Amino acid sequence: MAVVPGIDIGEWDHRLAFLWRWSNLKFVGFYLAHHAMQKRTTWTTHWHDLRDLGWTLVPFWVPFTGKGISKMKTTDGTVHGRFAVDRAHEAGLQAGAAIYLDSEAAVLGGSDDHAYAAYMINWMQAVRQAGFSTGIYCSRLDTQRILTGQDFRPLRPNVWPFAIPIHTRALWNDATYCLTPATPRQWIVQTKDSAWVDNVDAVGCQYDWFRKDRDRQSITWPAAGGDQGGSTDADFDSARISDPTHPLASVAFAIAGDQGQPDLAHVFSVSALELDHFDRTPSGGLSPVERFAHSPADIGPDPAASSSGFDTGWMASVSRRPGFFDGFVTGQDGFIRQFWLNPDERFPTHASCLNPAMPTRKGTPIVAISRRLDQLDLFYVDQQHLLTTRWWNPGESDWTRNVSRLDGPPVSGGSNLVALPSQHDAMTVDRMDVFYVSCEIAASEDDASWSVAHAFRSAGDGWRVSSVPNTSGAAGGSGVAAVRASTGAIHMIAQRRDRSELMHLILEDGQEIWQTSTTMPKRLPSTLGRPDWWMCLYLIAIADALLLFGITRNGALAWSTLGSAGWSEINSIQGPFSSGRPVAYARRGATNVDIVGVTNDGVPLTRTLQIGPDSLNSATP
Structure with missing residues (x-):
């Protein structure tokens, strides 16, 4: 069982920017409140950061300290659940995010079991009614009761136990800032813990802490440049999933339309422990699932136990000739694995990877294009946070040698990658263009420089990378969208970091200067009196129109079109997509765009947008 390493500290610290840059840690605890009546914490304004x-993130809401935990049995959990919801809205959590009730001591199993359980259940029901998911951070001694108790089971909470033995056991390297995460079987403190660690609803575990009364008292922080920059006490965690805010939705999708028959498309999905294949049906839905890999070892080298899962952040697929499909996915060991489907082979097992000497960074975005017959170009981010490309064609068939690291600004941790030409362009030219949100940090997160980076290469030339002007303050987490229109112009859209509006820039064919568009609708309509924003963005060129669509913080599918009359108003329909995951999409026929994503419960979900000449005619499931 693969696991993901994380950390928990009590207060916000700007050095978390450096820790993500230099460590292998993936998630961090985020405190909505340290006691029930607290309105704000040092974390509250840093969710988007x-x-x-x-x-x-792991969003914790703490109603009582350990010494005051007895008050839980006489307190109304419904009222406290509403308090937690208010703090979540203030911090900017998206719909469907999991909020973890932090119970600081063992409380179940005694004479007051019913009173404590009633508080927890009422709290979870109030949080769920507000559109969030729920979890419980609790003692390992209470875990089995919460996982299997008949009163808890209908809610199926995500459980995050703390299981701390007497002596330190976390393997933290102060020189490399790396934590070797503990697998679930290593979470066990006593033999009787073995039942709960095998339950998949125990999504993570705090299994150690470094504090002044321990045999290891602190960890070393990195400074901005990677050298040592002080120390702190910390709690260490490991999780079965990479995003504890959306624990059941840890899956990524990719769609590839056939080069010869674009309406014939294959859909692939990756979760921590399996790769799945679907055919797109004539109506835009999905065929029954075909599972073709159960671990990274099925299509690549066999990793260590702690990294024996797939990275579920992103995957890529493309058709390089009619009937030939290639897909790419990263293991938690940082090695890119390839799978393929063609008339002669159907997902063969193999032991090779594309980058045996250069692992990717954690959670790397990954995108693949085929700009001409039998040419594959793959883009991802290496451990130095630099855009990297590998390629394959019959004359250059060694992936391990065909590699180029681009000298440009580093890719921000939350960004996607967009590569052109893609199957969504209106026309193809003999050049490649790649976009991402970059982040360069000087002394602190407050000094960070955010913008959209543009890497491009024409035939016979080397790669050049520059920042797109007037994109300062672009949001890494919602990424960038780009497409080439029928005029040859490239359109690029990104969101500002405060999530207040979109930026639309245009690079006309043959020009070198980007023009800023001021005509598009910049704000999403408010929902229930609260501001909304884009979680991810996508662009498609259809005839002489452009379609912008994405998922909002409320899990809705939103869209706007650009035609001869300018941008349309933003429309939306409820997904209900998970607001924490990207989606995949492909054309079908002249007017349909099929979108595939996942719900917060981990169920695949499809929607179709139908496009007219200048505007969107309808949006139907």
């Missing part, structure tokens, strides 16, 4: 940097 952390997501833009690349961190995934």
Whole structure:
């Protein structure tokens, strides 16, 4: 069982920007409150900061300290659940995010079991009614009761036990800032813990802490440049999933339309422990699932136990000739694995990877294009946070040698990658263009420089990378969208870091200067009196129109089109997509765009947008 390493500290610290840059840690605890009546914490205004940097989060709401835990049995859990919801809205959590009730001591199993359980259940029901998911951070001694108790089971909470033995056991390296995460079987403190560690609803565990009364008292922080920059006490965690805010939705999708028959498309999905294949049906839905890999070892080298899962952040697929499909996915060991489907082979097992000497960074975005017959170009981010490309064609068939690291600004931790030409362009030219949100940090997160980076290469030339002007303050977490229109112009859209509006820039064919568009609708309509924003963005060129769409913080599918009359108003329909995951999409026919994503419960979800000449005619499931 693969696991993901994380950390928990009590207060916000700007050095978390450096820790993500230099460590292998993926998630961090995020405190909505340290006691029930607290309105704000040092974390409250940093949700977007952390997501833009690349961190995934564990949102904790703490009603009582350990000494005051007895008050839980006489307190109304419904009221406290509403308090937690208010703090979540203030911090900017998206719909469906999991909020973890922090119970600081063992409380179940005694004479007051019913009173404590009633508080927890009422709290979870109030949080769920507000559109969030729920979890419980609790003692390992209470874990089995919460996982299997008949009163808890209908709610199926995500459980995050703390299981701390007497002596330190976390393997933290102060020189490399790396934590060797403990697998679930290593979470065990006593033999009787073996039942709960095998339950998949025990999504993570705090299994150690470094504090002044321990045999290891602190960890070393990195400074901005990677050298040592002080120390702190910390709690160490490991999780079965990479994003504890959306624990059941840890899956990524990719769609590839056939080069010869674009309406024939294959859909692939990756979760921590399996790769799945679907055919897209004539109506835009999914065929029954075909599972073709159960671990990274099925299509690559066999990793260590602690990294024996797939990275579920991103995957890529593309058709390089009619009937030939290639897909790419990263293991938690940082090695890129390839799978393929063609008339002669159907997902063969193999032991090779594309980058045996150069692992990717954690959670790397990954995108693949085929700009001509039998040419594959793959883009991802290496451990130095630099855009890297590998390629394959019949004359250059060694992936391990065909590699180029681009000298440009580092890719922000939360960003996606967009590569052109893609199957969504209106026309193809003999050049490649790649976009991402970059982040360069000087002395602190407050000094960070955010913008959209543009890497491009024409035939016979080398790669050049520059920042797109007037994109300062681009949001890493929602990424960038780009497409080439029928005029040859490249359109690029990104969101500002405060999530207040979109930026639309245009690079006309043959020009070198980007023009800023001021005509598009910049704000999403408010929902229930609260501001909304884009969680991810996508662009498609259809005839002479452009379609912008994405998922909002409320899990809705939103869209706007650009035609001869300018941008349309933003429309939306409820997904209900997980607001924490990207989606995949492909054309079908002249007017349909099929979108595939996942719900917060981990169920695949499809929607179709139908496009007219200048505007969107309808949006139907």
